[in-house]
Amino acid sequence: MTKLNARIPEGPLAEKWTSYKAGQKLVNPANKRKLDIIVVGTGLAGASAAASLGELGFNVKAFCYQDSPRRAHSIAAQGGINAAKNYPNDGDSVYRLYYDTIKGGDYRAREANVYRLAEVSGSIIDQCVAQGVPFAREYGGLLDNRSFGGAQVSRTFYARGQTGQQLLLGAYSAMMRQVNAGTVKLFPRTEMLDIVLVEGKARGIITRNLVTGKIERHFGHAVVIATGGYGRAFYLSTNAMGSNGSAVWQVYKRGALFANPSFVQIHPTCIPVHGDYQSKLTLMSESLRNDGRIWVPKKKEDVEALSEGRIVPKDIAEDDRDYYLERRYPAFGNLVPRDVASRAAKERCDAGFGVGSGLAVYLDFQESIQRLGKHVIEERYGNLFQMYEKIVDENPYETPMMIYPAIHYCMGGVWVDYELMTTIPGLFSLGECNFSDHGANRLGASALMQGLADGYFILPYTIQNYLASEILTPRMPTTLPEFGEAESHIRERLDKLMQIKGSQSVDQIHRKFGLLLWELVGMARNKEGLNKAVKEFAMLREEFWKDVRIPGGAEEMNPELEKAARVADFIETGELMARDALQREESCGGHFREEYQTPEGEASRNDDDFMFVAAWEYTGTGKEPVLHKEALHYESIKVQTRNYKI
Amino acid sequence: MDFTLKIWRQENASAKGRFETYKVTGISSDCSFLEMLDILNQQLIDKFEIPVCFDHDCREGICGACSLYINGRPHGPDSAVTACQLHMRKFKDGDTIIVEPWRARPFPVIKDLVVDRSSFDRIIEAGGYVSINTGGVPDANTIPIPRANAETAMDAAACIGCGACVAACKNASAMLFVAAKVSQFAMLPQGRVEAKERVMRMVAKMDELGFGNCTNTGACEAECPKQISLSHIARLNREYLSARVL
Numbered sequence: 058m059t060k061l062n063a064r065i066p067e068g069p070l071a072e073k074w075t076s077y078k079a080g081q082k083l084v085n086p087a088n089k090r091k092l093d094i095i096v097v098g099t100g101l102a103g104a105s106a107a108a109s110l111g112e113l114g115f116n117v118k119a120f121c122y123q124d125s126p127r128r129a130h131s132i133a134a135q136g137g138i139n140a141a142k143n144y145p146n147d148g149d150s151v152y153r154l155y156y157d158t159i160k161g162g163d164y165r166a167r168e169a170n171v172y173r174l175a176e177v178s179g180s181i182i183d184q185c186v187a188q189g190v191p192f193a194r195e196y197g198g199l200l201d202n203r204s205f206g207g208a209q210v211s212r213t214f215y216a217r218g219q220t221g222q223q224l225l226l227g228a229y230s231a232m233m234r235q236v237n238a239g240t241v242k243l244f245p246r247t248e249m250l251d252i253v254l255v256e257g258k259a260r261g262i263i264t265r266n267l268v269t270g271k272i273e274r275h276f277g278h279a280v281v282i283a284t285g286g287y288g289r290a291f292y293l294s295t296n297a298m299g300s301n302g303s304a305v306w307q308v309y310k311r312g313a314l315f316a317n318p319s320f321v322q323i324h325p326t327c328i329p330v331h332g333d334y335q336s337k338l339t340l341m342s343e344s345l346r347n348d349g350r351i352w353v354p355k356k357k358e359d360v361e362a363l364s365e366g367r368i369v370p371k372d373i374a375e376d377d378r379d380y381y382l383e384r385r386y387p388a389f390g391n392l393v394p395r396d397v398a399s400r401a402a403k404e405r406c407d408a409g410f411g412v413g414s415g416l417a418v419y420l421d422f423q424e425s426i427q428r429l430g431k432h433v434i435e436e437r438y439g440n441l442f443q444m445y446e447k448i449v450d451e452n453p454y455e456t457p458m459m460i461y462p463a464i465h466y467c468m469g470g471v472w473v474d475y476e477l478m479t480t481i482p483g484l485f486s487l488g489e490c491n492f493s494d495h496g497a498n499r500l501g502a503s504a505l506m507q508g509l510a511d512g513y514f515i516l517p518y519t520i521q522n523y524l525a526s527e528i529l530t531p532r533m534p535t536t537l538p539e540f541g542e543a544e545s546h547i548r549e550r551l552d553k554l555m556q557i558k559g560s561q562s563v564d565q566i567h568r569k570f571g572l573l574l575w576e577l578v579g580m581a582r583n584k585e586g587l588n589k590a591v592k593e594f595a596m597l598r599e600e601f602w603k604d605v606r607i608p609g610g611a612e613e614m615n616p617e618l619e620k621a622a623r624v625a626d627f628i629e630t631g632e633l634m635a636r637d638a639l640q641r642e643e644s645c646g647g648h649f650r651e652e653y654q655t656p657e658g659e660a661s662r663n664d665d666d667f668m669f670v671a672a673w674e675y676t677g678t679g680k681e682p683v684l685h686k687e688a689l690h691y692e693s694i695k696v697q698t699r700n701y702k703i
Numbered sequence: 704m705d706f707t708l709k710i711w712r713q714e715n716a717s718a719k720g721r722f723e724t725y726k727v728t729g730i731s732s733d734c735s736f737l738e739m740l741d742i743l744n745q746q747l748i749d750k751f752e753i754p755v756c757f758d759h760d761c762r763e764g765i766c767g768a769c770s771l772y773i774n775g776r777p778h779g780p781d782s783a784v785t786a787c788q789l790h791m792r793k794f795k796d797g798d799t800i801i802v803e804p805w806r807a808r809p810f811p812v813i814k815d816l817v818v819d820r821s822s823f824d825r826i827i828e829a830g831g832y833v834s835i836n837t838g839g840v841p842d843a844n845t846i847p848i849p850r851a852n853a854e855t856a857m858d859a860a861a862c863i864g865c866g867a868c869v870a871a872c873k874n875a876s877a878m879l880f881v882a883a884k885v886s887q888f889a890m891l892p893q894g895r896v897e898a899k900e901r902v903m904r905m906v907a908k909m910d911e912l913g914f915g916n917c918t919n920t921g922a923c924e925a926e927c928p929k930q931i932s933l934s935h936i937a938r939l940n941r942e943y944l945s946a947r948v949l
Contacts, residue, residue, distance in 0.1 A: 105837075108837065109836075109837040112836040112837055123760060123766070123768065124758060124768065124819070124820060124821070125820065125821065125823065125824050125864065126824075127767070127824070127827075127864055128760055128761075128766040128767060128768050128864075130760070130761060130766070132761065132765050132766050132863075133761045133763055133765050133766065142843070144844060180838070182843045183840050183841065183842055183843045184837060184838070184840055185843075186840075186843040186893070187833065187835050187840035187841070187843075187893060188832070188833050188835065188893070189832075189833045189856075189887065189888055189891050189893040189894055190860075191853050191854075191856040191857040191860050191887065191890075191891070192843075192853070193853070193857075194847075194848055194849075194850045194853045195850065196850050197847060198847025198848050198849055198850065199844050199847055200843055200844055216857060216860075217857060217861075219765070219861060222765055222861075222863075223857075223860060226860065229827075230827060230831055230832035230833075231832060231837070233824065233827045233828045233831065233832060234828075234832045234834060236824075236828050237828045237829065243824070245821065245824075268813055268814075297760040297761045297762070297766065298759055298760055298761075298762060299760050331733055332731050332733060332734065334731065334734055334738050334741065334742055335738065336735075336737065336738050336741055336762060337762045337763070339762075339763045340763075443783075444763070444764070444788075447781075447784060447788050447790070448788070448790070450733070450790070450792065513837045513838075514837070514838075517837065562745055562748045562749075564741070564745065565745075606748060608747070608748055608751065608752065608753050608754060609753050609754075613714075613715065613814075614715075614756055614813060614814045614817065616754070616756060617748070617754060
């Protein structure tokens with residue numbers, strides 16, 4: 058049985074990282090050249106890690122499924138990146154960023170990791186500015202900051218509504234410089250299909266070339282996965298079409314533990330679902346909540362009149378509007394954290410006050426436009442308003458936007474220790490695909506921070522502590538039986554998929570599964586539904602393996618085959634998400650169990666019984682996994698109930 | 704809405720391609736162009752036929768993966784959008800729509816509508832960065848940058864690397880793509896020390912990869928989904944000239 062040891066350094070919280078770095082083992086330059094590192098995924102975490110490791114002199118192989126590493130889905134992040142720079146002199150500090158992150162995560166994140174994240178956050182901004190990332194600036198030429206997602210300080214740096222794009226292009230450029238220098242070798246349009254373990258250590262991966270279909274073997278002294286979240290399991294999400302949880306699922310099946318799989322974030326401000334042909338949901342940046350007011354009609358007759366087109370939103374008098382976030386949470390109003398805002402929208406819509414299709418609420422800018430002028434709103438959100446208009450064909454300067462929550466981010470992921478190493482020695486996990494920093498709910502503008510912290514400033518240190526003992530390990534030939542076993546396992550799986558020749562397309566099954574997952578393991582969960590989910594998903598898994606139809610062949614470019622392999626993993630992941638949600642008999646962060654709520658409908662957390670990380674160990678497909686618990690201790694923060702009312 | 708689609712089909716890089724005609728019916732006007740192709744592909748799968756391959760990922764206009772030449776225009780008839788942001792309401796019921804891959808020698812077709820744009824990565828690799836390592840950099844607020852310059856740099860940096868500029872250009876020139884990167888850095892103090900080498904190396908790589916020259920037609924600017932201005936090409940030319948002459 059795998060035993061959990063987070064290997065958190067001794068000493069006071071604020072000194073842990075410094076003392077870790079002082080005591081860790083390093084690899085000398087001559088030896089770095091002899092060591093190969095595989096990095097899977099080229100988003101913020103993967104690209105920044107590959108660039109930094111290449112600069113240090115390691116041999117890096119970087120893999121991505123996209124045609125270019127620049128297209129990884131970090132590119133779509135809009136709002137910004139947090140850092141405890143305290144440039145606005147408004148009282149921010151490393152401690153406060155740590156405090157907000159732990160509290161925002163509803164006391165389910167690991168304290169030492171979060172403190173380190175806050176500690177390196179400032180260096181990320183320095184690094185990105187030095188790379189030429191064009192952050193927004195004040196007229197004096199210094200960097201501009203904004204408040205984001207309910208923070209009491211302005212610590213968010215941004216580049217219009219394209220912060221993720223600019224940060225990713227910075228990391229991508231740094232990586233391309235290493236490609237030019239010969240330390241990083243790129244493998245675009247290549248998907249990892251399995252990990253190879255030799256004597257219990259991660260030693261390589263098996264990949265499929267997405268152009269030729271060729272199965273290939275790659276050796277590395279260490280393997281890093283930075284493959285993002287599994288949010289696309291829900292079919293409709295803000296993730297990219299190719300975003301997947303397969304690398305995470307493969308390493309889970311090979312022995313890495315999967316932590317808190319049920320912790321997924323539902324983002325409150327997305328464009329609502331409008332048709333069953335729809336392929337994805339588009340996020341409208343959370344920054345809109347700084348100037349937009351969220352409301353639904355107070356009266357059912359207004360809801361009806363709206364849906365019949367007899368009135369338009371501005372016909373509804375001020376007194377007949379329910380600004381429900383301002384009503385329920387006077388202290389934070391429209392800026393409550395994402396989980397709270399999402400649930401409140403669902404509550405109103407479930408009660409019959411939803412607008413549009415019934416599953417939408419208004420985000421209204423009229424007051425801000427009157428107060429600040431249209432030009433200010435245009436300057437702040439112009440590109441978002443334009444994007445909204447392109448999709449919905451309505452002008453948000455004239456009529457309120459309609460929004461509804463959608464799956465956006467996974468807090469859960471591969472269990473890692475303080476060094477970001479999984480329970481498989483030599484296998485590291487970075488960014489969204491690990492679990493450690495966001496607890497049960499992630500704060501806005503913290504995902505970019507974590508991805509880059511892991512890749513630029515944490516892994517390049519901690520991986521050396523592992524590799525220092527590997528300097529005598531020569532490069533292994535990929536003809537080893539372990540590589541052969543992994544490859545034949547993959548070949549069998551792909552052959553099996555190709556031979557099913559059933560009646561339903563991958564998308565048809567995925568849609569069906571996604572709807573069930575949303576209904577049973579989505580914004581509100583209960584015991585009955587979760588038990589049903591475990592059963593239904595097992596049945597759906599069987600249906601998939603009997604009835605999926607994949608046209609074409611495996612030895613050519615075949616997007617249907619790519620999708621099929623990912624969806625097969627999503628269905629199994631869904632089963633684990635349901636089991637995890639089932640065991641967690643409390644409500645915390647994005648995980649809301651209907652049985653555990655206060656009379657006012659707020660989440661009811663149970664710290665006595667559930668202040669732990671739930672890390673699952675695989676025991677076989679369809680078999681009950683083993684639960685390991687990592688108890689969480691908070692030494693430097695008082696554990697309290699999150700309150701956004703006063 | 705009903706449409707007749709004439710789509711370029713090509714099994715692989717070496718196969719001979721051809722147009723195939725398909726019909727789709729009952730399409731919602733709110734459907735995006737790529738969702739319409741999803742519906743077509745479902746029809747093809749239902750009939751045991753091979754679905755149409757096309758590059759796509761984020762479906763919100765930022766990853767730059769989509770690369771469709773629709774009715775003779777990169778990303779189709781709307782302005783300032785990628786194909787994933789193009790909606791069927793921009794067409795008329797009953798329209799015939801012609802869909803092709805990017806057409807440019809440095810972007811060879813891989814399959815159907817999918818092309819190989821790795822030449823863009825090669826251009827960035829040649830110099831599209833500031834040569835600094837992780838760590839050891841000054842505090843972010845050490846160097847003030849005039850807001851207007853930062854904004855112009857951001858205008859250029861908005862490039863998504865989709866390749867519409869190359870596809871639109873009669874010379875298959877990559878000048879707008881190269882200019883976007885060179886101009887971003889030209890507006891900023893970071894990386895000034897290597898400005899000359901950067902522009903020389905990136906332009907040399909662009910030429911080596913077989914992209915054509917710029918003849919100031921402006922088709923790239925007209926079709927760029929991020930509306931990157933031709934003025935960046937002027938700035939690229941100035942950087943290049945001063946690197947050559949001074």
